[in-house]
Amino acid sequence: MPDTGPTPARGSLADGSFDLKAHIRAVPDFPKPGILFYDICTLLRDGPAFHAAIKMLADLVRPYKPTALAGIESRGFVLAAPLALELGLGFILLRKPRKLPGATIGYNYALEYGTDRLEIQADAVKKGDRVVLLDDLLATGGTMAAGIRLLQEAGAEVPLAAAMIELTFLNGRARLEAPFEALAAYDS
Numbered sequence: 001m002p003d004t005g006p007t008p009a010r011g012s013l014a015d016g017s018f019d020l021k022a023h024i025r026a027v028p029d030f031p032k033p034g035i036l037f038y039d040i041c042t043l044l045r046d047g048p049a050f051h052a053a054i055k056m057l058a059d060l061v062r063p064y065k066p067t068a069l070a071g072i073e074s075r076g077f078v079l080a081a082p083l084a085l086e087l088g089l090g091f092i093l094l095r096k097p098r099k100l101p102g103a104t105i106g107y108n109y110a111l112e113y114g115t116d117r118l119e120i121q122a123d124a125v126k127k128g129d130r131v132v133l134l135d136d137l138l139a140t141g142g143t144m145a146a147g148i149r150l151l152q153e154a155g156a157e158v159p160l161a162a163a164m165i166e167l168t169f170l171n172g173r174a175r176l177e178a179p180f181e182a183l184a185a186y187d188s
């Protein structure tokens with residue numbers, strides 16, 4: 001049998017691009033009434049689709065020439081860690097409270113459905129670091145804004161914050177103190 005290479009992801013388009021939205025499930029009224037939840041588990045469960053998404057993120061992030069990548073617990077980790085590997089970069093964890101040992105810097109923020117706090121290890125950023133911050137989804141922007149603040153407070157330049165999904169109707173990008181890009185946008 002000739003080697004025809006990796007199986008294309010379901011949702012691959014004729015021009016070689018990939019229809020990410022075909023792999024994302026919208027779940028009404030989760031985690032509470034009135035919220036339409038964009039579920040990436042369906043994408044992650046499909047190997048070729050997961051890989052295609054990471055390659056698209058790599059193409060998005062590479063031009064910003066990061067020296068390290070940061071991700072936000074927990075869904076952000078699932079995308080940011082493989083992306084760091086794909087780009088050959090080290091990975092910084094932004095975690096929910098009281099999970100990181102040693103000295104930390106923290107920031108409280110509001111969510112679309114609650115409140116939370118993010119923390120970074122105080123020594124995670126090295127002198128001159130350009131850190132791209134990645135999360136799965138941008139909604140109100142509170143989480144990403146907190147992550148950008150933390151990285152900057154820790155001494156990083158943040159040339160880009162990126163997400164796989166942007167909920168444009170919430171205008172979260174207006175709250176961000178860094179350039180922002182996303183792979184897929186939803187307007188409701």
Ligand SMILES: O=P(O)(O)OC[C@H]1O[C@H](OP(=O)(O)OP(=O)(O)O)[C@H](O)[C@@H]1O
Nearest residue numbers: 073074075111112138139140141142143
């Ligand atoms: O733009 P925002 O309104 O701040 O919302 C976006 C954040 O909400 C979700 O995380 P969640 O806190 O639900 O945690 P999880 O990743 O652990 O599921 C999502 O993964 C983003 O981090």
Ligand SMILES: Nc1ncnc2[nH]cnc12
Nearest residue numbers: 036037038039112137139
């Ligand atoms: N609508 C939504 N779907 C998935 N994750 C989210 N995080 C915040 N809002 C969300």
